[in-house]
Amino acid sequence: MKKNIQTTSTHKKLNLFQDAEAASLFVAHQIAELIREKEKQAKPAVLGLATGNTPKGVYQELIRLHRNEGLSFKNVISFNLDEYYPILPDDQQSYTYFMRQYLFKHVDIKPEQTHIPHTDFSEEGIAQYCQDYEDKIQSLGGMDFQLLGIGRNGHIGFNEPGSDFESKTRLVNLDSLTREDAKAAFGSLDKVPEKAISVGVQTISKAKKILLLALGERKSEIMQQAINGEITTEVPASFLQSLSQAEFVLDASAARGLSS
Numbered sequence: 001m002k003k004n005i006q007t008t009s010t011h012k013k014l015n016l017f018q019d020a021e022a023a024s025l026f027v028a029h030q031i032a033e034l035i036r037e038k039e040k041q042a043k044p045a046v047l048g049l050a051t052g053n054t055p056k057g058v059y060q061e062l063i064r065l066h067r068n069e070g071l072s073f074k075n076v077i078s079f080n081l082d083e084y085y086p087i088l089p090d091d092q093q094s095y096t097y098f099m100r101q102y103l104f105k106h107v108d109i110k111p112e113q114t115h116i117p118h119t120d121f122s123e124e125g126i127a128q129y130c131q132d133y134e135d136k137i138q139s140l141g142g143m144d145f146q147l148l149g150i151g152r153n154g155h156i157g158f159n160e161p162g163s164d165f166e167s168k169t170r171l172v173n174l175d176s177l178t179r180e181d182a183k184a185a186f187g188s189l190d191k192v193p194e195k196a197i198s199v200g201v202q203t204i205s206k207a208k209k210i211l212l213l214a215l216g217e218r219k220s221e222i223m224q225q226a227i228n229g230e231i232t233t234e235v236p237a238s239f240l241q242s243l244s245q246a247e248f249v250l251d252a253s254a255a256r257g258l259s260s
């Protein structure tokens with residue numbers, strides 16, 4: 001059921017950059033600063049991480065900072081947003097594989113401190129698995145930082161249009177546009193899973209700091225709706241407008257459609 005939030009005071013904060021590289025560096029440096037700050041306090045930095053093409057530049061810069069500027073990931077505890085269901089962790093399309101390739105194998109993060117939903121088992125037991133994933137995040141005090149991309153239908157994580165703002169980690173059905181966009185990675189539409197495990201909109205909204213990164217022309221239409229449209233479950237990313245700790249980070253192409 002579609003739900004809207006009526007609010008007169010939204011907290012929209014926009015960070016606009018000339019190109020994808022500048023936007024990615026901005027995000028990477030915020031993450032690095034948080035990691036260093038937590039290290040000084042001898043506390044873990046609990047990071048919510050995302051996959052897709054969008055965060056690749058962020059991870060590249062974090063790897064550079066690790067190699068050249070001594071940034072250590074030893075005190076990082078990470079939770080990924082989502083994973084296709086079912087999929088084997090070693091499949092090249094899995095987010096476990098993605099995170100290994102694009103970040104984890106290049107830095108000193110402790111494997112036991114990384115969390116990505118595992119989905120190579122039958123649906124029986126999934127509800128408990130999701131509850132445990134959610135509980136683990138909350139037992140650490142929630143995410144210190146959440147990195148988000150956005151789907152062309154406005155999804156965050158795999159919270160598709162219609163996802164409740166109170167949703168938590170759960171099994172979800174993938175939207176047809178999401179499956180269409182994943183077709184290239186899987187080779188054909190029938191190979192794209194129909195389901196996924198995703199942390200919920202509420203799980204995301206509890207993070208102490210949230211940055212949604214959107215790059216490129218193909219995100220410009222949905223960014224106009226997410227930033228300037230009504231806050232509605234039909235565009236899950238629009239919920240971020242109501243959160244004071246959430247910011248949008250766009251390159252010039254993704255910002256092209258913004259009317260105000």
Ligand code: GLP
Pocket residue numbers: 050051052053054055081082148149150151152156157158178
């Ligand atoms: C997938 C992921 C999302 C991601 C989105 C956009 O659906 N589950 O977390 O934000 O894709 O992907 P891309 O960055 O490749 O456009």
